[in-house]
Amino acid sequence: MGEWLARLQILAGLLALAAAPLAAETALPPGRKVILSPAGMAPLAVNAVEAGAGPPVLLLHGIGGSTYTWRKVLPDLARDHRVIALDLKGFGRSEKPLDEAYSPAHQAALVIAYLEARGLSHVTLAGHSLGGTVALLAALELQRRDPARVARLVLIDSPAYPQPVSMGLQLLRTPWLSSLLLALLPPEWPARMALGRQRAAATVTDADIAAYAEPYRDPAAHHALIATARRVEPANWTEITSRYQSITQPTLLVWCLDDSLVPAATGLRLSRTLPNSRLATIEGCAHSPPDERPAELVTILRQWLAATSTEASRSGVTHYPAEIKAKAGPSR
Numbered sequence: 001m002g003e004w005l006a007r008l009q010i011l012a013g014l015l016a017l018a019a020a021p022l023a024a025e026t027a028l029p030p031g032r033k034v035i036l037s038p039a040g041m042a043p044l045a046v047n048a049v050e051a052g053a054g055p056p057v058l059l060l061h062g063i064g065g066s067t068y069t070w071r072k073v074l075p076d077l078a079r080d081h082r083v084i085a086l087d088l089k090g091f092g093r094s095e096k097p098l099d100e101a102y103s104p105a106h107q108a109a110l111v112i113a114y115l116e117a118r119g120l121s122h123v124t125l126a127g128h129s130l131g132g133t134v135a136l137l138a139a140l141e142l143q144r145r146d147p148a149r150v151a152r153l154v155l156i157d158s159p160a161y162p163q164p165v166s167m168g169l170q171l172l173r174t175p176w177l178s179s180l181l182l183a184l185l186p187p188e189w190p191a192r193m194a195l196g197r198q199r200a201a202a203t204v205t206d207a208d209i210a211a212y213a214e215p216y217r218d219p220a221a222h223h224a225l226i227a228t229a230r231r232v233e234p235a236n237w238t239e240i241t242s243r244y245q246s247i248t249q250p251t252l253l254v255w256c257l258d259d260s261l262v263p264a265a266t267g268l269r270l271s272r273t274l275p276n277s278r279l280a281t282i283e284g285c286a287h288s289p290p291d292e293r294p295a296e297l298v299t300i301l302r303q304w305l306a307a308t309s310t311e312a313s314r315s316g317v318t319h320y321p322a323e324i325k326a327k328a329g330p331s332r
Contacts (some may be wrong), residue, residue, distance in 0.1 A: 132158020
């Protein structure tokens, strides 16, 4: 019984921390849908929000997330950038087909199709968690066929190597149990339980809780989450990681020092592999800087975007001014 209770708590945490909210979108502009036809996939309506003018930045959320993940980041960056936050297939306000094409490779094909459909080039492609994996795969594919599409890359607490599957993902992969729990559990309950730390620190509000809970009232969102969990690990990790050194664009790596889902060691390993990368770590957050430490994240992003817009980025760990360095953790 104790083991099953622990699994239920983990599932609740996964749903709440990565949920795709719809209700409390006051900090974001209205969304816009585009019909895409990625190679090997049926036509799909995807939603994105956009603000600002200047060099383009495309933001990708993690598993279960949505444009709302970026509610505390997008408005600030949009002061001098054209910032677009995209709902991946099956999440937020994007279409949620009842098929099985929910792997990172499928999502990367969707992102490439979006860039092409919108005529976007020289983009800074930024992803959090699974969104970072998707960004990596998209960048690698575009290295082959259209290198000018992606000018810079940002990976935030993103899986980039084989790693153990969390209990939450294992539970979501249990065919009958995951569907039953998602159908029976009130969506607000897991959100309030899992976001207790953020609520205590006043980094999320009751409106945020409602927003995180909203998508899981739709059974199609349940299917999308389960299908994504079952396919979240690329089958060809060896081939993917062998190509990392071909990514020559300036790349920013941002990691929570306390991340137990995707440990900071992953960011350090990437910083030693990607030839033009910088690594910044943030103390006091568990996995999601956009939710937990948005001010630090925005400052890190702004400094790096400014630096890489005028000079070539050099490999190594970024050193920030004192007020940021104190929060960014030790360098290697």
